[in-house]
Amino acid sequence: MTYCVAIATEQGLVFASDSRTSAGPDQLSTFSKMHVLMEDGHRLFVLLSAGNLATTQSVRAQVRHDLEFGGEPNLTTVRSMVEAAEYLGSMSVKTRQRHTEGPEAEADLSATFILGGQIEDRDPGIYLIYPEGNFIRASHLTPYLQVGELKYGKPILDRLARYDMRMDEAARLALLSMDATMRSNVTVGPPVELMAYESGTQTRKWHRVFGEDDSYMRELRRSWQINLENAFQRLPELPKPAARRPDGGE
């Protein structure tokens, strides 16, 4: 499995992804799922991907091919993030169709993407591109998007993600959401990639890879565990005497 999350804040965008690819418990390998498709000071496009690895690699290869040989559209010609999302979505659908035409095609070749970035002085944004090629954009009310094994890491986002949080806060929140997922599901695993983009710069602020034994990840995990235990100890006592409900019918 995979877990990727992106958070849109007032200051900019934060992206996090795991790196474990599995096709059964004895076929684990490590692939980056975070790719900077373009970063030239005018346009920044970042892609997080979940789903079939052949499909996601093929989509990225075609993006590069279109850029190199001037295919239309390409990432230098799309006029908005919406056009970029449409471009990637239709490429994802076509890739899958091409490989499910054969008589032997039974595997699930679908892929889901998060596309984030900014074009010139237009608004930055993050988009979730479904296997069908359609997409949604994160809003100020729900400023995050997830792909892959998303349920374990959702509660902490629902409680703490805010559009007006600082970027470093959003980065730590993305790491916590990732850590919750890795702890509860062994098919999501390190290294964890974390990237931050400040609006209006069209270039990465920072991009970091946290390995399995990264000292900051260890410290973050330890600190969160202690803080969480303290938070738990300070909860209000259960009401006493708690009423006893006799067991009845339905």
Place this chain on the structure above:
Amino acid sequence: MTYCVAIATEQGLVFASDSRTSAGPDQLSTFSKMHVLMEDGHRLFVLLSAGNLATTQSVRAQVRHDLEFGGEPNLTTVRSMVEAAEYLGSMSVKTRQRHTEGPEAEADLSATFILGGQIEDRDPGIYLIYPEGNFIRASHLTPYLQVGELKYGKPILDRLARYDMRMDEAARLALLSMDATMRSNVTVGPPVELMAYESGTQTRKWHRVFGEDDSYMRELRRSWQINLENAFQRLPELPKPAARRPDGGE
């Protein structure tokens, strides 16, 4: 959907369940999913159920029928919690088989149960009974079991559930796990039932129903949100300067 969780501690057992039954967004109704099958001072059996409502109701009806008319085995004749789990598991399988023989049977009639309790001076325990009728028992290392929509509420259990925690702590933890699930998934909903059993008593210590606007649930949720925000603010700063990873191949 449904969410039920049970935690086994040194002091005793704690059970929590939601009450929402859904068959589509316009077919929501409220059913208790926590049932005390027997409680006579010698034997206590508590059942939490997820899955097809007709199957779970039928299993409970047969348990009562066996008790009333002396079917063999029944809850007064089983000699251990393992025998009780086998009895319920085989009943669940038979119920489902009976209703999937017809030509029109296409619905998923499967059900999953958590059985908890104690017989005389034997060890108390909680068991997860799968739709196939087989089952597992919680251990000291992983002292909780879940059925239904379990992913959202799992991270908090993985971080805080311990066999040596007090029963009131386990009760609050079960409520937090339930609240995380209800917040992230609208098909799990109130009222929430919470029950505690102290080992060796063969009778409920308390059993309480928390409605949608219950003041304690509100206070617990508010307090947890504040404590969690504080815990989040006390996390270590990200390392600076964060290395920048140039985007390369795969």
